[in-house]
Amino acid sequence: MFDSLARQIKDAQKIVFVTGAGISQESGIPTFRGKEGLWRKYDPMQLATIDAFYENPGLVWEWYEERRKNILAANPNRGHFAIAELAKHKDVIILTQNIDGLHQRAGSKKVLELHGSIIRIKCTSCDFNDNITKSFEELPPKCKCGKILRPDVVWFGEGLPQDVWSDAITHAQSCDVMIIAGTSLVVSPANTLPLYAKQNGAVLIEVNPEKTVMSSDMDLSVREKSAIALPELVSIIQK
Structure with missing residues (x-):
């Protein structure tokens, strides 16, 4: 063929x-849907939706920060x-x-x-958007404007x-x-x-x-x- x-x-x-x-x-x-996929271990509705983020931004950020570290260490x-x-x-x-x-x-x-990109971070309020490769000292991280930052990724329910x-x-x-x-x-x-x-x-x-x-x-x-x-x-x- x-x-x-x-x-x-x-x-x-x-x-x-x-x-x-x-x-x-x-x-x-790790993949998301394979035999060892992340969604077999974690509930995406608690970690990858905008509602979950606003309900518990610290929890969501803990998970994403761990993933960011793994990704930044990968080749x-x-x-x-x-x-x-x-x-x-x-x-x-x-x-x-x-x-x-x-x-x-x-x-x-x-x-x-x-x-989107897990390395790129954006503000939930202002137009701040940038690649950040360092770890955050506190979670959830805050923008200079005082509002919460989020990973610039597309969550479930977002276009x-x-x-x-x-x-x-x-x-x-x-x-x-x-x-x-x-x-x-x-x-x-x-x-x-x-x-x-x-x-x-x-x-x-x-x-x-x-x-x-x-x-x-x-x-x-x-x-x-x-x-x-x-x-x-x-x-x-x-x-």
């Missing part, structure tokens, strides 16, 4: 990656670096559900963070940043190849991006150790971890 797609992939002018927690799992960052893996390497030869756009910034740290420049989402749709509709790596494709609206690409006639490639809800829509499914499959896939595209 791959041989029949090889020419289309090699001739592609624009390649879009849609990435999820699976690509960062091998950097030591990009071979999957992240493979995508960054491909971008030196092709027009590559990354549409990621991840909030860890590992794509950028691997060298990728064109990254749209659909769900995606409209400018980011609009750009993501545009890229999905205009790509020749879309590679979906490390995502179960169950979170809306990010799971609609392959449909936009398919409507444009793009080749859809899935990289995931497990079958997903959209596997039957793929032109090729690679049942392997991203850190293993992506370097091999990229090397084939570059030949």
